Amino acid sequence: MRSDIWITSVLLPTAALAGVVAPRDWRAKVNVQRNGFYPLDVVDKLEEATMDKVEAYMAKKVAAGKNNGCTLENAGVRREWGDMTVEQRSDFINATLCLMKAPSKAPQAQFPGARTRFDDFMAYHLTNAGSLHDTIGLFPAHKYFLLAYENALRNECGYKGYHPYMNYDRYTKDPVNSALFNGNATSMGGNGAPDPNYTGLRTSAGLIKSGGGGGCVTEGPFKDWKATIGPGAPVMNNVPKNPLSSGGGYNPRCMRRDINVNAALGATADRSYNLITKSKDINTFYNTLLTPPRNASDPYNWGVHTAGHYIAGGDPGGDPMVSPGDPIFYFHHAMLDRLWWIWQMQDPDTRLNAQVNLGGGTGNGATRKIDLKWLAPDIIPVLEAHDSLGGHGGAFCHIYV
Numbered sequence: 001m002r003s004d005i006w007i008t009s010v011l012l013p014t015a016a017l018a019g020v021v022a023p024r025d026w027r028a029k030v031n032v033q034r035n036g037f038y039p040l041d042v043v044d045k046l047e048e049a050t051m052d053k054v055e056a057y058m059a060k061k062v063a064a065g066k067n068n069g070c071t072l073e074n075a076g077v078r079r080e081w082g083d084m085t086v087e088q089r090s091d092f093i094n095a096t097l098c099l100m101k102a103p104s105k106a107p108q109a110q111f112p113g114a115r116t117r118f119d120d121f122m123a124y125h126l127t128n129a130g131s132l133h134d135t136i137g138l139f140p141a142h143k144y145f146l147l148a149y150e151n152a153l154r155n156e157c158g159y160k161g162y163h164p165y166m167n168y169d170r171y172t173k174d175p176v177n178s179a180l181f182n183g184n185a186t187s188m189g190g191n192g193a194p195d196p197n198y199t200g201l202r203t204s205a206g207l208i209k210s211g212g213g214g215g216c217v218t219e220g221p222f223k224d225w226k227a228t229i230g231p232g233a234p235v236m237n238n239v240p241k242n243p244l245s246s247g248g249g250y251n252p253r254c255m256r257r258d259i260n261v262n263a264a265l266g267a268t269a270d271r272s273y274n275l276i277t278k279s280k281d282i283n284t285f286y287n288t289l290l291t292p293p294r295n296a297s298d299p300y301n302w303g304v305h306t307a308g309h310y311i312a313g314g315d316p317g318g319d320p321m322v323s324p325g326d327p328i329f330y331f332h333h334a335m336l337d338r339l340w341w342i343w344q345m346q347d348p349d350t351r352l353n354a355q356v357n358l359g360g361g362t363g364n365g366a367t368r369k370i371d372l373k374w375l376a377p378d379i380i381p382v383l384e385a386h387d388s389l390g391g392h393g394g395a396f397c398h399i400y401v
């Protein structure tokens, strides 16, 4: 048995001494909630150390009237799953189950397989993979996609918190027994049943050996959920074909997973730390995240992005076209958004609007827009989705703790 101990920040009264300027204390503005089971890792510590910069950046922005109503005090707090209370986890799970029942708003002629609001996000991802994943779009388009999903949980399903993230490092030892994947009623579901046919995933940087799963998820809140959209580009064997060549038809099948410590070892805290601190420009950050330099003596060198996707993998989670069909997708992209944000905040004046400049982006980075079509009403300039604290008229207003 493990005991989870939460340490909530104490709001200290500011010394009310005349003429004394209170020292900056971001902890008095942000509700920090930690689980003592997980000591802070090097990235958590870097993030805490960065909060003074964030506070100074926000003070300037507020003074210039450019914060669009977003402040550190009112920003949504995205937490690591394990740092949330069991009550908060339960609230999140219930909202996810609600989205999995709410009627679809996707164009039914194009996506007859989309039956629920949850499916809508899969359907969008399936048909817009190009603009979601090109060089200019990857970070900001996923930030907006995640926000649209978080808003659906909150506005359509009554979720009171903000989207959790998965700190990969916490899953590099014993992921199947973690609060995220242990399969109990307040986890995000368990591992897939063992599938001896699944030996692993071949990446350009080597084989991610199977973690021992690969079959249907049989435990936890989503064991009865059926993926219907897809597959698009399956990585598992024996995934039934979609009746439509577009992948948008009705193809009910269980959710499969391979909870994989080998994948997670590609995203240890030291790797994320090096990614943030050694990438002097956004191109380096992008390349290191996606395809780190070859290193023959490193058996887990697939990059933090691939690692994050294949901590759960499977179908639809491991299928790059329909990966949002495993709710873990959003935990992973929240973590990527967190790493990008910490990188930006090391030097916000030059990094906030830094765009990947490696070719392979559609349109001009300065004028490019993000259009989630029928999924979310607003078409937004891409740089608005670079700004977590006030972007797009304050629609983006969240921090990671």
Ligand SMILES: *[C@@H]1O[C@H](CO)[C@@H](O)[C@H](O)[C@H]1NC(C)=O
Binding pocket: 087, 088, 090, 091, 094
């Ligand atoms: C989530 O739903 C379950 C089952 O209906 C219920 O027992 C539980 O109290 C709900 N959790 C929260 C936080 O409301």
Ligand SMILES: *[C@@H]1O[C@H](CO)[C@@H](O)[C@H](O)[C@H]1NC(C)=O
Binding pocket: 002, 004, 086, 178, 179, 182, 184, 185, 186, 187
């Ligand atoms: C699920 O497991 C986590 C981690 O051990 C624990 O904190 C939580 O209380 C458990 N939930 C239930 C419903 O048993």
Ligand SMILES: *[C@@H]1O[C@H](CO)[C@@H](O)[C@H](O)[C@H]1NC(C)=O
Binding pocket: 194, 195, 196, 197, 238
């Ligand atoms: C393994 O593959 C064989 C041949 O395709 C198939 O008949 C069998 O059902 C598969 N086993 C599992 C557990 O999926």
Ligand SMILES: *[C@@H]1O[C@H](CO)[C@@H](O)[C@H](O)[C@H]1NC(C)=O
Binding pocket: 295, 296, 297, 298, 299
């Ligand atoms: C290559 O990997 C090894 C083993 O993980 C590590 O010790 C070494 O620092 C890496 N080299 C580079 C250049 O990153």
